[in-house]
Amino acid sequence: MEKHTISVLVRNQPGVLQRISGLFGRRGYNMESITVGASEREGLSRITITTAGDDRAAEQICKQLDKLVDVVRVALLPRRTVIARELMLVKLRAEPQARPDIFAVVDTFRCSTVDVGPHSVVIQVVGDPDKNDALLHLLGSYGILELTRTGETAMLRGD
Incomplete structure (x- = not known):
C-alpha cells in the first residue's frame, strides 16, 4: 500500500475534526497520522492526514472530505514534492x-x-x-x- 498525504483547509469551528474522523471511520479508511494547527489565514486551520491505500482510495477520500461542511479546500499532496x-x-x-x-x-x-x-x-x-x-x-x-x-x-x- 502506498502512503498518501492529504492537506485539508477548514474553518476553525467546533465539530470539524469529529466530522473528518467520522468520515474515515464510516468509510473504513485508516489515518496513520493527523495533525491540526492554525493556517496562514485567520479563522482557518490546516489538517494534515497521512493514510495508506491505493491512488483510487486516496482520491475518493479527498472527494468525500471536500463535501463536508466547513471544509474550504482539500489537496492530495504528491509525495515527491512534499516536505x-x-x-x-x-x-x-x-x-x-x-x-x-x-x-x-x-x-x-x-x-x-x-x-x-x-x-x-x-x-x-x-x-x-x-x-x-x-x-x-x-x-x-x-x-x-x-x-x-x-x-x-x-x-x-x-x-
Whole structure:
C-alpha cells in the first residue's frame, strides 16, 4: 500500500475534526497520522492526514472530505514534492557510562537533548518520519522508556 498525504483547509469551528474522523471511520479508511494547527489565514486551520491505500482510495477520500461542511479546500499532496516533518520526544534509559554513545547518535541525527536525569535523558527530534524511524532503530538498544510523536505535517515545495 502506498502512503498518501492529504492537506485539508477548514474553518476553525467546533465539530470539524469529529466530522473528518467520522468520515474515515464510516468509510473504513485508516489515518496513520493527523495533525491540526492554525493556517496562514485567520479563522482557518490546516489538517494534515497521512493514510495508506491505493491512488483510487486516496482520491475518493479527498472527494468525500471536500463535501463536508466547513471544509474550504482539500489537496492530495504528491509525495515527491512534499516536505514532511514530525516532532518526536524520546526518553531513554541512560546510565552515565552510556551517555557519550547516546549523545554521539543524537549529534549525528542533529537532535537536541532537552532533559537529563540521573538515569534517563529526553531527546527532541524534528525530521522526516523515515529519518525518525532510523533513529529509533539505533536508540532501541539503549532502552526506550517513553516515546511520543506528533505525526506528519507537510506542505508542497517551492512556489
